[in-house]
Amino acid sequence: QAGCLDLAGHFHLQFLEVSDSGVYHVQFEIIEIRSDKIASARKLGVGVDAVQHGVEALTYLLTESSKLAISEIDFQDSVHVLGFSDELNKLLLQLYLDNRKEIRSILSELAPKLPSYHNLEWRLDVQLASRSLRQQIKPAMTIKLHLNQNGDQTAQVLQTDPSTLLHLIQQLEQALGEMKTNHCRRIVRNMK
């Protein structure tokens, strides 16, 4: 039972049992994130509160299952406890299977995030002269780094010299190579 959800005390799904015909409609409401509760209640012939509780219960069920990425069997076991009809249980399972990928991708966006890499542009320059020094030959790599920060894109212009550029490449290649070491592979294997 380790992978199962503890649904006790969380559930107001009973009304779904009452009006099986309305289940698809409620699902639709959740997935489209529409919340026209009054219209839904009228169509289903139940109270507005019942619709709200139903939506909340389904939301809880789906987000919690997706968050834990529980297996099909664990999902069925969790829902089974609630004592719904087989048909409704099957419907809920299908709902979970159809939507868990999208829900997980939405949940992944909620994680605390640092600015993240988006793109890099570069330009090769050679400084030939300046006010204080004529006749220079000073190569420089100008780099425009695009980052995603709190949903916005920012860009900053940086510069580096040829030997530092080679050093950066060497360091970052080591970083990439680290993931292929036995140590990292062992951790990744054991985590699954």
Next chain:
Amino acid sequence: KKCVISNLSILDDPDLKDIDPAVLKHCHAAAATCILEAGKHKADKSAISTCLEDCKLDRERIEEFCTEYQKNEDALEIILGSIGRSPLHITDVSWRLEYQIKTNQLHKTYQPSYLVTLNVENSDSGSHPDVSFSCTMEQLQDLVGKLKDAAKSLERATQM
């Protein structure tokens, strides 16, 4: 007259206390200007000598000036070259590899994630506004690929 302009404290040098401060300042400014202009145009010894001869300096002093100048020429060029505005300069990079396991919103995320910090130096203020960002393995591969392209084109350019 000694041709050293490393700092203004020379004006307080006890050896020079008998000289009129105004004259001393003029001499200092003249020597500084001469050295900076020579450095700016990368003047060679003969050009500097000709210029100083025009200013009626004697041979011995010109010789001494040129010797001192040549000793400090490289350092001078570096200082003059570093004056002026330029974009923030990357000096180094540090990285950290993490394996993401779960967040409060999502379990079993299981993916590697790199934290990269570019050490950056501001030539004007000497401050260090480091640039940090996270990236996935694919993004880091993209980043390294682009830097390699840049390095390749740099190599081709130096061969021309």
